[in-house]
Every structure is written in C-alpha cells, then in structure tokens.
Amino acid sequence: MGVFNLGPKIYMGPGTLVAVLNGLKRFFIVTDEFMRASKKVRYITEAVDEVGGDSLIFSGVKPDPDTHIIAAGVKEAASFRPDCIVAFGGGSVIDVAKAIRFFGKERIGDCFLAIIPTTSGTGSEVSNYSVITDAEKMVKYPLTSDLLLPDAAILDASLVMSVPPSVTADTGIDVLTHAVEAFVSKGHTDFSDAMAEKAIKLVCGNLHTVYLKPDDYDARQAMHNASCMAGVAFSNAGLGLNHAMAHALGAVFHIPHGRANGILLPYVMMFNAGCTTKLTPAAERYAQIASFLDLDTSALRPAALSVIRSIRSLIGKINIPTSIGAAGIGRDEFEAKLGRLADAAMEDACRASNPTDSKR
Numbered sequence: 001m002g003v004f005n006l007g008p009k010i011y012m013g014p015g016t017l018v019a020v021l022n023g024l025k026r027f028f029i030v031t032d033e034f035m036r037a038s039k040k041v042r043y044i045t046e047a048v049d050e051v052g053g054d055s056l057i058f059s060g061v062k063p064d065p066d067t068h069i070i071a072a073g074v075k076e077a078a079s080f081r082p083d084c085i086v087a088f089g090g091g092s093v094i095d096v097a098k099a100i101r102f103f104g105k106e107r108i109g110d111c112f113l114a115i116i117p118t119t120s121g122t123g124s125e126v127s128n129y130s131v132i133t134d135a136e137k138m139v140k141y142p143l144t145s146d147l148l149l150p151d152a153a154i155l156d157a158s159l160v161m162s163v164p165p166s167v168t169a170d171t172g173i174d175v176l177t178h179a180v181e182a183f184v185s186k187g188h189t190d191f192s193d194a195m196a197e198k199a200i201k202l203v204c205g206n207l208h209t210v211y212l213k214p215d216d217y218d219a220r221q222a223m224h225n226a227s228c229m230a231g232v233a234f235s236n237a238g239l240g241l242n243h244a245m246a247h248a249l250g251a252v253f254h255i256p257h258g259r260a261n262g263i264l265l266p267y268v269m270m271f272n273a274g275c276t277t278k279l280t281p282a283a284e285r286y287a288q289i290a291s292f293l294d295l296d297t298s299a300l301r302p303a304a305l306s307v308i309r310s311i312r313s314l315i316g317k318i319n320i321p322t323s324i325g326a327a328g329i330g331r332d333e334f335e336a337k338l339g340r341l342a343d344a345a346m347e348d349a350c351r352a353s354n355p356t357d358s359k360r
C-alpha cells in the first residue's frame with residue numbers, strides 16, 4: 001500500500017495567525033531564550049490577546065534539545081492545561097513542541113499544535129519527525145510517527161529576515177540535503193520527487209542571494225517555501241546516510257545540524273553514486289538532478305559529478321566548512337570518538353532509506 005501524506009494545512013499571508021488561533025483559549029508557547037528576550041515572541045502573544053486567550057511561555061529550548069527539556073516542557077504544560085501548543089522558533093523549538101504533545105498526551109490532554117518556523121531549514125513544521133537527543137548516551141534520535149504531525153503550519157517569511165548569515169547558510173544547506181536525500185531515497189515517489197525537485201531549484205536559485213542579501217524578501221520567501229516543500233518530500237520518502245551521520249556529529253560535537261549536513265553532502269553523494277568505483281543506480285538519480293538544473297548531462301558520470309561540483313561550489317560560496325576538521329574538530333578528538341560516531345550513524349533510522357548499501 002502506498003500513502004502520500006501532505007501533512008498539516010499550510011497557511012500563508014497576513015492575518016493567518018489570528019485566523020488559525022481563533023476559537024482556542026489556552027496557549028502554551030514553546031520557544032527559546034533568544035526569541036523571548038528579543039521580544040520576537042510578541043508576534044504570538046499579540047495574536048493570543050487578539051483572540052482573547054491566555055498564554056504561558058516555555059522558553060527552555062536549546063539547540064540539539066534533549067529528553068530533560070521535553071520532561072520540563074511536559075511538566076509545565078500539564079499544570080497549565082492548554083488547548084493549543086504553539087511552536088515559535090527554529091527546528092529545535094518545533095521538535096520540542098511536537099515531542100511535548102506526543103509524550104505528554106496523557107497528562108496534558110488533546111491539544112491543537114500550530115507551528116510557526118522562524119528559520120528556513122528543517123521543514124519540521126510539516127514533517128512526521130522529531131529529533132531528540134539522549135544527553136547521557138550522546139545520541140540524537142530521529143523519532144518518526146504520523147502522531148507527530150502538527151495540525152497547522154504558518155509560513156511568514158518576514159520572521160526569517162533577522163536570521164544571521166551563518167544560520168542562513170546552515171539552515172539553507174539543510175533544506176538542500178533534505179531535498180537531495182529525498183529525491184534519491186529508496187522511498188521516493190513521483191509525488192515526493194515533485195516536492196524535492198522544486199525545493200532543489202529554489203535553494204539553488206536563492207540560497208546564495210539570501211546569504212549575501214539578508215533583506216531580500218522574495219529570496220527569503222523562496223527559501224521558506226523550499227524548506228517546507230523539502231519537509232513534505234522527506235517526510236514521505238525518507239532521508240539517508242547524510243542525515244544518519246549528521247545526527248551523530250550533532251550529538252557528539254554539537255556541530256549545528258545544517259552545517260553538519262553541508263559538510264557531509266558532497267562526500268555522501270560521491271559515495272552513493274559510486275563515483276570513485278562503479279556507478280550505482282543513485283548516479284542516475286543525480287543525473288536527473290543535473291538535467292533539471294541545466295548542468296552537464298553528456299553522460300552518466302559527468303552528469304552526477306556536475307551536480308556534486310555545483311553543490312560543492314554553493315557550499316563554498318556560503319562559507320560552510322568543507323571538512324569536519326575545518327569545522328573546528330581536532331583529529332585526536334575526532335579519532336577518540338570515531339567508534340561512537342560510527343555506531344550511532346549505523347543505528348540511525350534515517351539510514352534505512354539510503355539508496356546505496358552503506359555497509360559496503
């Protein structure tokens with residue numbers, strides 16, 4: 001049986017937040033300290049006032065959120081008894097809100113879940129994933145269940161205008177990794193391909209622009225849409241080895257998630273395509289990307305290589321490090337943790353849909 005899940009309703013345009021929240025009364029707002037201290041969270045509290053509701057702000061989310069943060073959030077939400085959980089932030093915030101509703105269901109009760117992403121990266125606003133770290137084991141787990149799907153996603157590109165260039169680069173390359181992994185995944189379909197293809201084109205046409213010109217609203221909007229479309233694509237098609245290894249790097253070295261993906265992407269593509277050995281069926285999928293990006297399609301190997309080169313060039317232009325060493329991890333430190341990294345990556349659920357056998 002095949003199923004394509006379009007995910008939550010996606011709302012866009014002025015006035016949508018109030019329309020989505022209208023009729024609900026008690027809002028548990030999940031965010032991080034930056035969004036609270038910079039008063040950006042007023043975007044939500046003012047809408048709550050407009051619909052005559054009460055709210056409680058939980059701003060305890062940190063990057064690579066762990067199980068302790070989820071437990072603290074469930075405790076606060078259970079005593080507040082919300083009828084709506086609102087996530088306002090990047091992927092870390094969104095994943096915490098999804099996990100609070102999922103794990104706290106018995107104590108909190110049924111809740112509407114509205115997501116407002118403030119980075120253009122994870123697509124978590126429409127995905128059936130929540131990535132949570134076990135701090136003791138130093139493992140990041142990509143939890144997957146349709147019960148994690150939010151009820152509403154609100155896309156407002158004005159919220160991402162303040163994202164600084166380095167986070168714009170990290171999150172933007174995360175979008176590209178989602179779309180490329182979904183496109184070549186074992187689980188891809190015509191439906192996920194459509195979303196992944198559009199997302200790849202939007203990232204290739206706009207990421208460098210938003211990195212150089214953070215105030216370019218149209219380019220920001222394109223990246224915000226791409227992030228969401230890539231989220232629908234990977235939520236249905238699955239991801240791959242790139243994400244399996246990026247989760248391990250995030251849990252052990254706290255390299256920001258998108259940056260970890262960007263460091264790995266050209267190498268994983270070379271491996272998956274069999275560029276240095278015998279070409280694999282994944283090379284044909286990369287060649288299809290070359291075709292819709294108008295790159296070299298003269299033959300299979302140059303086509304696959306042209307996509308990898310083009311992505312490597314984009315990564316260079318937005319100053320993503322090209323190796324784990326360049327990301328600040330010393331060789332000794334890396335080698336001391338290599339066994340743990342490899343075990344975590346091999347056990348990561350994302351590896352299952354990688355197009356090429358990663359045990360070669």
Ligand code: NAD
Pocket residue numbers: 032034035062063064065089090091092093095118119121122123124127128129130131159160161162163164167170171174250257258
């Ligand atoms: P993030 O949420 O950790 O945010 C990065 C930084 O950007 C934070 O310091 C945050 O305060 C800041 N920030 C957020 N919005 C801002 C704004 N508008 N202006 C200025 N600064 C802002 O980073 P992320 O890349 O969005 O999310 C990464 C997390 O998401 C990782 O844990 C990753 O594993 C997870 N993830 C989840 C999914 C999923 O489907 N659930 C998919 C991919 C990644």
